[in-house]
Amino acid sequence: MRAIAVSEYGATPALMNLPRPEPGPGEILVKLIAAGLNPLDWKIADGMLKDSVDAPFPLILGGDGAGVVDEVGEGVTRLGQGEQVYGSFRDVERGVGSFAEYAVVREDGPVARMPQGMIYTQAAAVPTASMAALGMVEAAQIDTGRTVLVVGATGGVGQGVVQLASRAGAKVIATARDDMAGTMRRLGADETVDHSAGDLNRQVLAVHSDGIDAVLDMVSDTRATEHIAQLLRPGGTYVTTTWSVNPDLMEAKGLRGVNFENEPSVEALDGLSDLIDAGALRVRVEREVPLADAADALAGNRIGGARGKTVLRI
Ligand SMILES: NC(=O)c1ccc[n+]([C@@H]2O[C@H](COP(=O)([O-])OP(=O)(O)OC[C@H]3O[C@@H](n4cnc5c(N)ncnc54)[C@H](OP(=O)(O)O)[C@@H]3O)[C@@H](O)[C@H]2O)c1
Known part of the structure; x- marks a missing residue:
């Protein structure tokens, strides 16, 4: 699958062809359609977690994403194949991230049904x-x-x-x-x-x-x-x-x-979906770019001047 990853901390993020993850028991495989960009993505690529997490390389970048449940592992009941979901897919310890065509997440991980009426590129901008x-x-x-x-x-x-x-x-x-x-x-x-x-x-x-x-x-x-x-x-x-x-x-x-420290959860995502569905929270997507342009988009976010969210189309 296509993914944006770094070969080591501090390396320039690059488009790579990496193995598609397989969902184990209790895990969900999501085919990602869009990924949202956050400052944390380039901070992790720079090595922010190098002393606290033993990450495998290449390390896929990205946390926020939206897509479709492609496959569920044994015992999964909360979500089913074909459901539209959004959430946080970052798992640095496993090298998993949302800047990729597929990501796996545990059934109790921070992934929930998308807000009604939102398209993937909007939903991917929401989570973090x-x-x-x-x-x-x-x-x-x-x-x-x-x-x-x-x-x-x-x-x-x-x-x-x-x-x-x-x-x-x-x-x-x-x-x-x-x-x-x-x-x-x-x-x-x-x-x-x-x-x-x-x-x-x-x-x-x-x-x-x-x-x-x-x-x-x-x-x-x-x-x-x-x-x-x-x-x-x-x-x-x-x-x-x-x-x-x-x-x-x-x-x-x-x-x-x-x-403040974010603790991504299904409950928090469901709360956001309710606010969005009620028209109480709007999320402005400032820029949409193809996955292949992720490195430029990350460099742009590092410089500053954000006026809303940047979203990668996968
Ligand atoms: N602790 C956590 O759990 C957690 C969770 C989410 C985010 N964060 C962190 O929170 C920070 C913001 O995240 P974000 O996603 O909102 O970033 P962002 O989308 O890149 O936005 C940063 C905004 O701050 C403005 N800005 C820069 N310098 C400023 C200043 N001196 N005074 C006022 N505004 C200024 C920028 O506009 P101009 O450049 O035009 O000034 C830009 O609009 C990041 O460091 C991120 O890593 C932490």
Whole structure:
């Protein structure tokens, strides 16, 4: 089968012809039609997990995908052949990923029926970023009327955070360069601040001189996080996807800090499907490219400037 893989950590991802996986007992073989790209894909190719996971090479890249159940192993009852599914197919220990024509997943793995009315290229864009958005907003415990700053709002996770925080009743301030300010408002932001146009804190304090209640941050490093945290009122919360907050330090200041880690699950995917089916969550696909162009797409994501999700057509 065709797959995008690396021959070693740090190598350029390349199109390879690799053996099609076979579903063992309790496993599902999915024929993938589309795969969604996330920053984690190039971070893993770079070697992010090299000290924690003993991966086989070539290592197939990619986590998010959507396709059709092709074959089920002995004992599988939850999903059947021909069903349209989406989810997270990454299994670094086995060298399995979604940038391939086929992937196997355990029956209890994070793969679920696709949202109704979605096509494969849309569904493949959902899992990682939207599960993270949902988890971030839950972790922030946002009450109605609270003022929340979303840093990295224009990206895959951020666009979901803006919609779900707004739906939870928050007053949302979203970071956006000029070209994305209108889109952010349409997704539910009440205000935007341009992170390329000077200090964020100064821009936020110009409107909210007494500070804000929460920050949901998808981009900042430790230093930037410490600076932005100065915006929080006593009792405020800072949630990051970049593990840049020090919860003990925050607690000592009467604040709450959460370093968020996605835990992909069938339940989370089913929750997302319900939100999508109800029209409460939209996922913008910015770019569709053929599988063979994955290396360029990954390089583009590394540079930045995402305005939605990039999806590979398999
Ligand atoms: N911990 C977890 O479980 C978990 C789960 C999902 C994602 N993540 C991580 O979360 C991060 C974001 O993921 P993503 O999928 O949303 O990435 P993405 O789609 O590539 O989007 C990143 C966005 O951030 C914007 N941005 C960059 N620098 C910024 C700044 N200084 N201030 C405000 N916005 C800025 C970018 O726009 P411009 O370049 O135009 O500024 C872009 O729109 C990644 O590091 C990813 O690995 C972690």
